[in-house]
Amino acid sequence: MKIRVGFGFDVHRLVSGRELWLGGIKLDYELGLLGHSDADVLIHAICDALLGAANMRDIGYHFPDNATEFSNIDSKILLSKTINIIATKGYKVGNVDATVCAERPKLNPHIPKMQEVLAGVMNVDPEDISIKATTTEKLGFTGRQEGIAAYATVLIEKP
Secondary structure, eight states: OEEEEEEEEEEEEEETTSOEEETTEEEOOSOEEOSSSOOOHHHHHHHHHHHHHTTOOOHHHHSOTTOGGGTTOOHHHHHHHHHHHHHTTTOEEEEEEEEEEOSSSOOGGGHHHHHHHHHHHHTSOGGGEEEEEEOOTTOHHHHTTSEEEEEEEEEEEEO
16 A cells, blocks of 8 residues: 655635635635635645545645636535546545644534534545644734634545
8 A cells, every 4th residue: 555645724804794614514604714715724734635645736736716717616516526536546535634724613512513514525524534733822913813824734535
């Protein structure tokens, strides 16, 4: 069996007038993330990690932010497409370890649902999806609640 590791990072600005989608679920919050798609930073970081692990470029290469077909798209669709892309090289997801940096909203109560939703899209057990939430202790753009960042590490496997 061949295994590879990938790392992904994404960030989006928090703005009014947008829904907040994170980890494939909609959160009740007064601000949302600005982006061409639904701007789900967690899914975008996971997509980049998966593509990087398979040495298949990045999310912007496969789903450019100037392509109308991806305007306001549900990022779960992008994740599903990413799973199909890495499968063309024979890879499947082993596990995901991700961290979301946000002062607000509090994310811990939502993590089990995120794990369930993401596992369904990636066709893995929810136990294979680790999501952690942290703050930056009010430092930097995330600390000032100007945006949310996400980091993801993945292991992919080829039998």
